[in-house]
Each structure stands twice: as C-alpha cells, then as structure tokens.
Amino acid sequence: MGRALVWDATCVDSLAASHLPSTSQKAAAAAESAQMLKRPKMFLLRQAVSNARQLAPSVRAMSSKGPLVDLTVDNDGVAIMTLQRPPVNSLNLDLLKEISKSLDDVAKNKSRGMILTSSSPTVFSAGLDIMEMYKPDMKRAEEFWTTLQDVWFKLYGSSFATAAAINGHAPAGGCLLSMSCEYRAMVGGKFTIGLNETALGIVAPKWFMDTMCRTISMRQAELALTTAKMFTVDEALKCELIDEIATDKADAINKCKTFLKKFEKIPPLARAITKLKMREEPIKNLQTSRQADVQEFLSFLKNPKVQQSLEMYIQALKQKAAK
Numbered sequence: 313m314g315r316a317l318v319w320d321a322t323c324v325d326s327l328a329a330s331h332l333p334s335t336s337q338k339a340a341a342a343a344e345s346a347q348m349l350k351r352p353k354m355f356l357l358r359q360a361v362s363n364a365r366q367l368a369p370s371v372r373a374m375s376s377k378g379p380l381v382d383l384t385v386d387n388d389g390v391a392i393m394t395l396q397r398p399p400v401n402s403l404n405l406d407l408l409k410e411i412s413k414s415l416d417d418v419a420k421n422k423s424r425g426m427i428l429t430s431s432s433p434t435v436f437s438a439g440l441d442i443m444e445m446y447k448p449d450m451k452r453a454e455e456f457w458t459t460l461q462d463v464w465f466k467l468y469g470s471s472f473a474t475a476a477a478i479n480g481h482a483p484a485g486g487c488l489l490s491m492s493c494e495y496r497a498m499v500g501g502k503f504t505i506g507l508n509e510t511a512l513g514i515v516a517p518k519w520f521m522d523t524m525c526r527t528i529s530m531r532q533a534e535l536a537l538t539t540a541k542m543f544t545v546d547e548a549l550k551c552e553l554i555d556e557i558a559t560d561k562a563d564a565i566n567k568c569k570t571f572l573k574k575f576e577k578i579p580p581l582a583r584a585i586t587k588l589k590m591r592e593e594p595i596k597n598l599q600t601s602r603q604a605d606v607q608e609f610l611s612f613l614k615n616p617k618v619q620q621s622l623e624m625y626i627q628a629l630k631q632k633a634a635k
C-alpha cells in the first residue's frame with residue numbers, strides 16, 4: 313500500500329529586504345533562517361499525527377524495566393513511570409537517557425495517560441546531578457544538556473496526558489519534571505518543591521522559568537526564582553504549584569488517576585491539540601534557541617565562579633549528609 317506524502321517546500325527570496333542584512337554577511341543565511349523557523353511547525357505537525365494514531369482505543373501491554381526507570385501499565389491503561397536512582401534520583405546522563413526512552417515507549421503505546429513518580433520514600437528527584445556540572449567533560453556535558461532538553465520536549469510537549477505523584481522533595485530539575493506534567497499531587501509533610509538554582513550560584517534556563525511562569529503566577533515565579541524559594545507543601549498548594557495534597561504515595565497516584573479519568577469523555581485528538589497549542593510558545597522558543605542554549609550551558613560550566621559555587625554547594629551537601 314502506498315503512503316500519503318506531504319510536501320512542505322519553502323522558496324526563500326534571499327534578496328528580500330528582510331533578508332538582505334544577513335545574506336550580505338553569510339551565504340545561505342536566508343535559507344538557514346527559514347529552516348530554523350520551520351522546525352517548530354514540523355514538530356507540532358508530527359505531534360498531531362502522533363495524536364491521531366493514539367485515537368485507537370486498544371492499550372498494548374507495556375513493561376520496560378531499565379535499571380533506573382520502571383515503566384508499567386496498570387489495569388486501567390495508565391502508564392506509571394517510576395524513577396529509581398538511589399539515593400535521591402538526581403538526574404545524571406544515564407537516568408535522563410532512560411527517561412527519554414521511556415517517554416518514547418509511552419508515546420508509542422496507547423496508554424490513557426502517564427503518571428510520573430519515584431521509588432524513594434522521601435525524594436521525588438533532587439534535580440540535576442550536580443556531579444554532571446562540576447569539573448565536567450565538555451563532550452559529556454553537551455550530551456547531558458541535549459538529553460535534558462529532549463526529556464523536556466517529550467514530557468512538556470507530550471500528546472498523552474501526564475500527571476506527577478510527587479512523593480518527596482522536588483528541588484530544581486525535580487520541580488521542572490513535575491511542572492512539565494499537567495497535574496501535580498504532592499504528599500504532605502516536610503517535603504519541599506521549587507526552583508532553587510540561584511542558591512547554587514547558577515541561573516535557571518529560560519525554559520525552566522517559562523515552565524514555572526505557566527504553572528504559578530508571573531509575580532510568584534519571579535519572587536520564587538530570585539529568592540531560590542523552596543515551597544512547603546501547603547505553600548505550594550496555595551500558589552497552585554501543586555494541585556492537591558495527598559496523604560501518601562498511593563493516595564497521590566489515585567489522585568493523579570482521578571485527574572486522568574477526566575479525559576475519558578474528551579475526544580483525545582481535541583485534547584492533545586489543545587494542550588499543544590497552549591504549550592506551543594515555550595516549545596517553539598527552545599526549538600529556535602536550542603543550540604544557543606547548549607552553548608550557554610557549556611560556557612556557564614567553564615566559568616570559574618560557577619565551578620566555585622558548585623564546589624561549595626557539594627561540600628555543604630556532603631557535610632549535611634554526613635551528620
């Protein structure tokens with residue numbers, strides 16, 4: 313059987329007034345710029361096609377057990393992705409690669425939705441593994457950051473519905489993962505959640521900030537980001553960083569399932585396209601600045617002051633852990 317092909321050709325007028333400044337500096341600059349602008353459009357098109365494929369109601373059995381991520385589908389057809397990198401699920405390259413692959417698996421499978429949680433009783437995720445940023449091998453650091461970007465694209469821009477059962481602390485990258493989901497239920501108690509990058513002497517990238525600004529109010533986000541605020545569970549609920557407080561992990565997962573059930577009566581394609589349109593802007597922004605974002609990260613790591621801050625932070629963490 314033949315397959316339908318869609319051609320989307322662009323002819324660039326490299327002598328157009330808007331292109332002249334760049335074309336006069338660099339050959340093919342107009343074509344390159346057209347290509348960059350086209351990428352987000354193609355991404356959304358691919359997502360829409362993937363949504364259409366998900367309209368079929370059957371759910372394939374899925375169980376993928378990497379050492380660092382456990383992925384299972386429960387009887388209701390909901391995928392449960394459990395991070396399991398002791399002691400604190402810090403996101404190193406290996407864990408990010410497994411998350412990325414597991415997200416692909418969920419997308420391929422016709423799951424009703426996905427719940428992200430952790431196998432630790434006290435930590436959802438400690439965020440990025442600081443050891444990936446401290447005195448790094450630059451080649452690995454580049455792969456690390458690119459994989460983190462991939463994970464965000466796949467999670468924030470997923471066509472399947474997502475929820476986070478936050479069963480412990482969720483600083484920085486841990487908070488980002490949960491904010492990239494559509495719904496958050498967090499276990500009550502002494503846990504905290506937030507983007508605390510400035511406390512480490514580092515700056516949360518723009519797409520981290522965008523994700524937070526689309527979860528809580530801009531005013532709250534600015535205050536939280538500049539003061540490295542870690543919200544208690546009650547504070548997080550008050551400013552809508554989380555949606556519900558749960559009594560324990562099982563309760564958090566049940567609350568996420570109740571959220572996912574809301575979509576039973578909503579046509580999946582309409583739901584997915586609506587979600588992607590709502591999230592289109594930050595996705596497009598990172599797609600167009602992706603290479604620059606990697607370079608910014610790498611040059612940040614080369615900055616001696618950043619390395620010094622990281623060293624002091626690691627020492628403080630180790631001293632605290634030794635007590």
Ligand SMILES: CCCCCCCCCCC/C=C/C(=O)SCCNC(=O)CCNC(=O)[C@H](O)C(C)(C)COP(=O)(O)OP(=O)(O)OC[C@H]1O[C@@H](n2cnc3c(N)ncnc32)[C@H](O)[C@@H]1OP(=O)(O)O
Nearest residue numbers: 402438439440441442481483484485608609612629630633
């Ligand atoms: C102009 C724009 C330019 C943009 C350029 C980009 C710039 C870079 C931006 C990078 C963005 C960064 C995002 C991040 O996610 S950074 C990571 C931030 N995370 C944290 O600050 C959390 C630190 N950890 C904790 O607070 C606690 O560990 C936690 C509350 C999570 C759990 O406490 P608990 O008491 O249960 O556990 P311990 O503290 O005893 O820790 C156990 C061991 O784990 C080690 N650990 C903890 N967190 C991390 C981590 N994030 N990475 C690596 N290792 C970690 C800790 O040291 C203990 O180790 P030892 O047992 O060996 O001592």
